[in-house]
Amino acid sequence: MSRGDDGQDTYREFTEAVNMKPRELSTWLETDESKQVGWHKGGRSGGGESVGHESGRKIIDLLRRKRADLSEGDYKHMRKVVGYVRRHMAQRPSGDVRDTKWRWSLMNWGHDPLK
Template identity: 90%
Template sequence: MSRNDDPQQTYREFTEAVNMKPGELSTWLETEESKQVGWHKGGKSGGGESVGHESGRRIIDLLRRKRADLSDADYSHMRKVIGYVHRHLAQRPSGDVRDTKWRWSLMNWGHDPLKG
C-alpha cells in the first residue's frame, strides 16, 4: 500500500485541501460564477455541468458522510480533489485573485484561496 492509499492520510489531506463548509460550497455552486468556469466533458461549450461543479456536489456529500461510511471510490475522489487543489494552487496568478476564474474554479473543488 503506497502512502497515497492510506485512508487516514487521504482523509487528512482532503480536509486540509477542502476549506469550505458543505453549506458554503452548496451556496457557491448555485452562483453564475461557479457555473461559468471549468472543463465540460463535451468540450468547453459542450453544455451540461463542468467536471469541477460535479466534483463540488460530490465533495458536499463526502463532507456530510461519516468517515466509516466512505468507500474506496470516495477515497479515490478525495485523492483527485487533493491533486486538483495542489496543482491549481501552484498556478496562482499574480495580483488580486478575488474575482478570477482561477479562484472560482478552485472554489468548485471546495477550496477558497482567500480563506486563511
C-alpha cells in the same frame, strides 16, 4: 487505497485541501460564477455541468458522510480533489485573485484561496 495507507493520510489531506463548509460550497455552486468556469466533458459547447462543478457536489456529499461510511471510490475522489487543489494553487496568478476564474475554479473544488 495505496499500500500502507488506511485512508488516514488521504482523509487528512482532503480535509486540509477542502476549506469550505458543505453549506458554503452548496451556496457557491448555485452562483453564475461557479457555472462559468471549468472544463466540460465534450467541450465547452457540449453544455452540461463542468467537471469541477460536479466534483463540488460530490465533495459536499463526502463532507456530510461519516468517515466509516466512505468507500474506495470516495477515497479515490478525495485524492483527485487533493491533486487538483495542489496543482491549481501552484498556478496562482499575481495580483488580486478575488474575482478571477482561477479562484472560482478552486472554489468549485471546495477550496477558497482567500481563506
